[in-house]
Amino acid sequence: MKYIKIGCIFLLTYTFTAGYLFDVPALPILNETVRALYLHVPMWFTMIFLLLLSSYHSYMFVSKGGELHESKSYNYAHVGVYFGILGLLTGMFWAKYTWGTYWTNDPKLNGSAIGLLIYFGYFILRSSIDDESKKGKISSVYNVFAFSMLIPLIFILPRLTDSLHPGNGGNPGFNVYDMNSQLRLVFYPAVTGFIFLGLWISDLRLKMLKLK
Amino acid sequence: MINKIFSILQKDLKIEFSKGHLFFSVILYVVSSIYIVYLSFQPSGLFNLEVWVSIFWILILFASVSSVSKSFFQESQKRNLYYYFIVSPDELIISKLVYNFLFLSAIVLLTFIVFSFLLGDIIISKNFFVVLLILGSLSISNCLTLISAISYQVENNSLIISVLGFPVILPILLLLVRISKVSSIDFSWNLIREDIYLLILLNIILLALTKVLFNYLWRN
Numbered sequence: 001m002k003y004i005k006i007g008c009i010f011l012l013t014y015t016f017t018a019g020y021l022f023d024v025p026a027l028p029i030l031n032e033t034v035r036a037l038y039l040h041v042p043m044w045f046t047m048i049f050l051l052l053l054s055s056y057h058s059y060m061f062v063s064k065g066g067e068l069h070e071s072k073s074y075n076y077a078h079v080g081v082y083f084g085i086l087g088l089l090t091g092m093f094w095a096k097y098t099w100g101t102y103w104t105n106d107p108k109l110n111g112s113a114i115g116l117l118i119y120f121g122y123f124i125l126r127s128s129i130d131d132e133s134k135k136g137k138i139s140s141v142y143n144v145f146a147f148s149m150l151i152p153l154i155f156i157l158p159r160l161t162d163s164l165h166p167g168n169g170g171n172p173g174f175n176v177y178d179m180n181s182q183l184r185l186v187f188y189p190a191v192t193g194f195i196f197l198g199l200w201i202s203d204l205r206l207k208m209l210k211l212k
Numbered sequence: 213m214i215n216k217i218f219s220i221l222q223k224d225l226k227i228e229f230s231k232g233h234l235f236f237s238v239i240l241y242v243v244s245s246i247y248i249v250y251l252s253f254q255p256s257g258l259f260n261l262e263v264w265v266s267i268f269w270i271l272i273l274f275a276s277v278s279s280v281s282k283s284f285f286q287e288s289q290k291r292n293l294y295y296y297f298i299v300s301p302d303e304l305i306i307s308k309l310v311y312n313f314l315f316l317s318a319i320v321l322l323t324f325i326v327f328s329f330l331l332g333d334i335i336i337s338k339n340f341f342v343v344l345l346i347l348g349s350l351s352i353s354n355c356l357t358l359i360s361a362i363s364y365q366v367e368n369n370s371l372i373i374s375v376l377g378f379p380v381i382l383p384i385l386l387l388l389v390r391i392s393k394v395s396s397i398d399f400s401w402n403l404i405r406e407d408i409y410l411l412i413l414l415n416i417i418l419l420a421l422t423k424v425l426f427n428y429l430w431r432n
Contacts, residue, residue, distance in 0.1 A: 152383050
């Protein structure tokens with residue numbers, strides 16, 4: 001955990017200085033807004049990573065038991081949803097300047113909004129059960145089920161239709177993202193840094209929960 | 213194992229036939245909502261294919277949520293305890309899946325007949341559309357059976373099933389709407405092949421998850 005904290009501080013400091021100072025390729029329409037890539041895309045990477053951890057812990061809880069797994073899965077889902085909301089917000093502002101509107105009928109936008117709805121359903125389900133032993137089991141079962149429906153929604157369905165996002169309507173490799181080495185120099189550290197930040201926040205939340 | 217599945221299924225169907233009020237209440241629910249749609253589209257009527265297909269699947273969604281949710285709620289607490297001792301969770305969930313599938317396909321086919329009678333017979337490739345309806349009711353029942361088992365365990369559950377079910381069922385519904393839009397005028401396998409494969413893949417995932425997760429849920 002100690003190395004994650006040090007790495008997080010180092011990488012995010014680097015992201016925020018280099019992200020604003022380094023040269024970026026001058027493309028039509030995009031211009032300097034391409035710097036939003038360093039904030040927008042890592043949010044989704046972090047969300048998916050945290051939700052994956054959450055459903056893993058849910059599965060461990062229903063199959064093996066152990067209260068720690070349950071509280072961990074709840075925590076990861078919570079922090080993951082925060083990152084999802086931030087991803088939507090950063091994306092909305094970026095869209096305003098490049099596509100001209102805050103919200104369009106883009107399959108990725110719809111998929112991620114519905115993904116957030118799924119997790120709000122999970123929180124509602126979890127808070128509507130009073131019995132402690134039942135609460136963990138039922139919500140964990142739903143968490144695993146919901147995550148496996150989230151995957152086709154975000155990763156498979158948008159690929160089948162045309163989208164304004166890059167890498168859709170075809171085979172989406174990282175090469176299709178049209179990123180040059182200049183962008184990559186900041187993008188990969190940003191993704192790692194934000195994932196570390198997510199882990200750090202969930203760790204702090206877990207400690208708070210234990211103290212209560 | 214198959215014997216036990218059949219006997220639970222037989223029991224459910226027998227209850228359904230002898231009472232019949234659940235089936236007819238869902239039918240009445242569907243028919244009255246179709247009538248509301250019919251009246252609200254009066255005097256000009258409904259000619260747009262996209263609107264037709266969307267309203268049709270939304271009606272199916274609401275009807276199926278209210279009918280699938282009953283499959284667990286109609287069992288009393290005592291009977292569930294009795295099941296706990298004589299059947300394994302796999303047998304119970306498979307029989308429920310088959311029952312829901314049969315129930316839903318009957319509802320969906322009837323809805324299609326009434327809907328095209330009142331709102332105009334827009335679908336041209338009928339044979340394919342009926343196959344799609346059966347595939348759709350299979351996918352919806354696969355998706356909602358576990359959700360109804362989850363919400364059975366929660367108090368004031370009638371709201372919970374729609375909160376939990378709607379976002380989860382959305383990928384399936386999107387695929388169904390898209391396939392029916394593309395194929396209702398002129399059926400062509402090339403246009404819908406990928407979507408059909410994806411639907412079948414989703415069904416396999418849903419079945420596997422339902423079977424695995426229901427085991428854990430049932431131990432309560």
